[in-house]
Amino acid sequence: MLTVPREFKTSSRLFDKTANDREQQRAVRVSKRKFGRVFSTKTAAAGYLFQIILPPSMKWGYISVGKSASSSTLRYLFQAEYGCDMTAKIKPEHDINPAAALHMLVEHGIFSRALWQGMSAQDILSPKGPRERICVVRDPLARAVSGFHYLCQSHRRQSLWFARDRFRMNAVQGFDWDRHCDTPEGFELFLHYVAWQVETEGMDRVDGHWRGQKAFIKPEVFRPTIVGRMEDMSSYFKLLSDRLGAPLPAALPWENKQDTGAFNLQAYKPAQTLVRQIYAEDYEAFGY
Numbered sequence: 360m361l362t363v364p365r366e367f368k369t370s371s372r373l374f375d376k377t378a379n380d381r382e383q384q385r386a387v388r389v390s391k392r393k394f395g396r397v398f399s400t401k402t403a404a405a406g407y408l409f410q411i412i413l414p415p416s417m418k419w420g421y422i423s424v425g426k427s428a429s430s431s432t433l434r435y436l437f438q439a440e441y442g443c444d445m446t447a448k449i450k451p452e453h454d455i456n457p458a459a460a461l462h463m464l465v466e467h468g469i470f471s472r473a474l475w476q477g478m479s480a481q482d483i484l485s486p487k488g489p490r491e492r493i494c495v496v497r498d499p500l501a502r503a504v505s506g507f508h509y510l511c512q513s514h515r516r517q518s519l520w521f522a523r524d525r526f527r528m529n530a531v532q533g534f535d536w537d538r539h540c541d542t543p544e545g546f547e548l549f550l551h552y553v554a555w556q557v558e559t560e561g562m563d564r565v566d567g568h569w570r571g572q573k574a575f576i577k578p579e580v581f582r583p584t585i586v587g588r589m590e591d592m593s594s595y596f597k598l599l600s601d602r603l604g605a606p607l608p609a610a611l612p613w614e615n616k617q618d619t620g621a622f623n624l625q626a627y628k629p630a631q632t633l634v635r636q637i638y639a640e641d642y643e644a645f646g647y
Contacts, residue, residue, distance in 0.1 A: 378477030390480040408474035420489030425568035430458035439605035495587040499638035506569035511540035
């Protein structure tokens with residue numbers, strides 16, 4: 360008789376199934392009905408539930424905000440959940456994030472998404488939901504600069520990443536991708552584009568890497584119990600370690616860090632004014 364080592368009996372440690380379409384639609388419908396003032400459409404509610412990442416243990420739920428230490432957080436949460444580092448090397452065809460494999464864990468049952476488990480926003484807050492609800496925030500100006508550099512990187516690598524926004528900026532603004540990348544002028548054009556999109560389509564339609572953090576997290580819905588700040592990552596990981604009962608990493612992870620380029624874009628005054636206007640709710644909600 361074949362004997363399976365205990366550590367391989369993982370039925371309780373991995374997600375072996377996802378909710379069917381009817382169950383997922385129920386989660387969206389219930390979320391929209393309960394939080395109709397927050398979710399403008401069912402699509403917005405579905406997108407929100409899609410961004411909430413869960414482990415099999417349900418010790419935590421993490422809402423993954425672009426350009427706010429999401430890759431670094433996922434690396435630590437893998438360690439906390441499974442007791443080892445995530446060392447599998449995967450290079451997706453179009454993803455420019457060198458830590459893309461960490462974001463693929465949800466696709467293979469290592470982690471999952473609230474939507475895929477048929478969990479509504481109410482379920483996340485219920486006793487069957489995660490014990491801790493985690494998010495990370497970042498100074499809006501620093502995050503906007505990082506998002507812009509990431510966008511420019513996608514052009515330099517001729518990637519399909521952010522193609523829609525790059526085409527639209529080229530057409531609507533005359534953004535010159537050979538001249539404006541990583542420059543103060545280009546950064547200002549980028550911010551005008553984000554403001555235009557917010558005005559015409561709403562903040563929920565803005566790409567998650569530069570969507571407003573309050574709009575992304577929706578703290579009145581998610582009600583985070585742990586709010587990390589990128590300006591103090593050591594305290595954030597110490598808090599995670601304490602709350603999750605997991606050891607601190609040997610070195611603080613810092614994944615997908617962007618090259619700041621030749622210009623200090625944070626010092627560019629016109630951009631500072633625009634960021635204050637576009638992300639006013641973030642400054643107020645998170646105390647920046």
